[in-house]
Amino acid sequence: MNGKAEYGDKAGQVHQETELKTQEAELEQVLSNFRMSVHAWSESAYSQPRTVAKAAGHRVWRRAAGWALGCVLLAGSISGGMYERHHQREMARIEAARQAEQQRIAAEQRAREEEELLAKVDSDVSRQVPSAMEPLAILMAEDEAR
Amino acid sequence: MATAKEIAAQEFSSIVQSHRQQIFRFLLASTRDLDLAETLTQECFLKAHRNWASFRGESSAMTWLMRIAINLQKDHWRNRRMQFWRRTQTNSVDLDEASEWLSSGERSAEQKLLAKEQVAHVWEAVKGLSERQRTVFLLRYVEEQELSQIARATGLSEGTVKAHLSRALARVRAELRGQQ
Numbered sequence: 001m002n003g004k005a006e007y008g009d010k011a012g013q014v015h016q017e018t019e020l021k022t023q024e025a026e027l028e029q030v031l032s033n034f035r036m037s038v039h040a041w042s043e044s045a046y047s048q049p050r051t052v053a054k055a056a057g058h059r060v061w062r063r064a065a066g067w068a069l070g071c072v073l074l075a076g077s078i079s080g081g082m083y084e085r086h087h088q089r090e091m092a093r094i095e096a097a098r099q100a101e102q103q104r105i106a107a108e109q110r111a112r113e114e115e116e117l118l119a120k121v122d123s124d125v126s127r128q129v130p131s132a133m134e135p136l137a138i139l140m141a142e143d144e145a146r
Numbered sequence: 147m148a149t150a151k152e153i154a155a156q157e158f159s160s161i162v163q164s165h166r167q168q169i170f171r172f173l174l175a176s177t178r179d180l181d182l183a184e185t186l187t188q189e190c191f192l193k194a195h196r197n198w199a200s201f202r203g204e205s206s207a208m209t210w211l212m213r214i215a216i217n218l219q220k221d222h223w224r225n226r227r228m229q230f231w232r233r234t235q236t237n238s239v240d241l242d243e244a245s246e247w248l249s250s251g252e253r254s255a256e257q258k259l260l261a262k263e264q265v266a267h268v269w270e271a272v273k274g275l276s277e278r279q280r281t282v283f284l285l286r287y288v289e290e291q292e293l294s295q296i297a298r299a300t301g302l303s304e305g306t307v308k309a310h311l312s313r314a315l316a317r318v319r320a321e322l323r324g325q326q
Contacts, residue, residue: 027315030322031287033261034268037248038288042171045180 158198161207162191168208168289169215175272175284176219186222190215205298212289212299216281223277264322271321275314282307283314 169190174183193214194201201210248261272280278300285296293311297304 027319027322030261030264030268031318033248034265035288035290037246037265038171038175040248041246042167042174045174045183046167046170 154198158195161194161211165208165211166191169211172212172284172289173215173219175288176280177222178269182222186215186218189218193218206295209295209298212285213301216300220277267321267324268318271314271318274321275317278302279310279314279317282310283318286311 166187170183170187173186173190174180177183177186190211194211201207205213246262248258248265272283275283281300282296282302285291285299286293291299293304293307296302296307300307302310
């Protein structure tokens with residue numbers, strides 16, 4: 001009975017060890033594949049014509065272009081803002097001038113209307129007064145004759 | 147008679163010839179960006195050239211160059227993190243593309259597909275590693291360097307290298323288990 005259990009334990013241990021060995025062998029195989037793939041990739045890239053100086057140049061150029069574009073955008077937004085402000089001010093000035101002109105025209109119009117009204121009143125009064133005084137003038141003339 | 151300067155120039159030229167490809171490979175695996183790997187490789191040899199006179203041969207030329215390359219890529223990522231607006235701009239190839247480079251050998255189509263998938267999972271795990279873990283992992287499993295060499299190149303103790311390696315492998319195992 002005891003011997004059987006011992007045998008079972010040993011068998012389990014052996015099985016475990018075998019499994020571990022298999023896993024380690026698999027891992028080694030995977031790592032070897034990984035190494036080969038990196039070596040192949042590197043060799044292929046290394047044997048290609050060198051474009052690094054150009055690439056580095058491209059990077060410098062890209063960076064310079066980025067800065068230039070950034071500066072242009074910044075300058076554009078600043079000048080755009082300034083133009084917008086100037087434009088708004090100009091519009092406000094034109095609007096104020098237009099309103100002042102309208103007010104001046106309205107005032108002139110009112111003054112003209114008042115003048116015309118007064119002239120009309122004057123002409124009405126100057127016409128009515130003599131006709132109203134006419135009978136009195138006739139009587140005065142008759143008294144003088146008598 | 148060649149002057150000391152000429153001899154030094156010849157020596158450096160032979161160092162470039164013999165180690166350039168390995169440095170490039172390490173930087174390519176670290177960054178997955180061809181342009182960046184090439185630029186950093188150039189910077190590495192430029193820096194090495196400037197300091198060639200101070201190289202005393204205490205470590206091998208390869209270890210010395212690798213140390214420069216590791217520092218350069220560290221600086222690169224640090225700068226990139228600080229320049230937050232550049233975070234989105236990256237030329238790194240995607241993991242599928244990086245996994246394409248498997249020699250066909252004598253495998254069946256099914257085996258090739260499985261191998262490609264496994265390599266993609268390793269890349270996925272590498273992507274999730276910390277900078278140090280990644281460096282140690284790549285030096286060990288791509289460049290096949292000894293622990294002592296890695297320790298010298300990274301400036302870490304061998305114990306720390308082992309710890310980083312063990313964590314990196316645990317991550318790779320977990321990633322591969324997730325695949326099954």
